[in-house]
Amino acid sequence: MxxxxxxxxxxxxxxxxxxxxxxxxxxxxxGDQSGYKPIQPIAYSHALHAGELKIDCQFCHSAAETSRHAGIPPLSTCMKCHESVLNKAGTPAGKSNPSPDIQKLREAYVSGRGIQWVRIHRLPAHVTFPHSRHVRSGVACQSCHGEIQGEERVEQFMALAMGECLACHRLENQKQLLAGKPAQAPTDCAACHH
Structure with a gap:
């Protein structure tokens, strides 16, 4: 013994x-993947599109307002602009050789094969995060994704850990209560876990 x-x-x-x-x-x-910043098959710049050009997040991530997932935009969304918008060289994309990335985009669109993006933000299977509920409540994308409009290459900003979510919900509830309104952000387990 x-x-x-x-x-x-x-x-x-x-x-x-x-x-x-x-x-x-x-x-x-x-499970903390904050700082994860993989190289993507196409060098898509949020700094250019969301920052310099000020394209609203929901123009590309249209499912964010109605779905659990914000989703990767279909290539048809990209082609709404890239059939006529200037490429990096400053000439109309249809009038000259587009940049290599725009060329990859067009080839994938025409072939119907899509782009195999590397997933960055991933929650465990037992966690649900409804983007739509957060977007409709006025939560800015930057709250979880950081200053995405300045990123050349997307990086996971937060750990996406339970403590971060609870802290945000508690702070929001405190603001609501101080304003004389009822708390709306749930802090019970069943709100996010199934």
């Missing part, structure tokens, strides 16, 4: 030391 206790204690101590070593390498929580 004593030998068993010593073995268990040794295993626990070894496991704890491994955990401490792992945490010293990276202080982020498991």
């Amino acid at each position: 004593r030998l068993r206790t010593v073995a268990i204690t040794g295993c626990v101590a070894f496991g704890a030391s491994l955990m401490i070593f792992a945490l010293s390498l990276d202080t982020r929580l498991l």
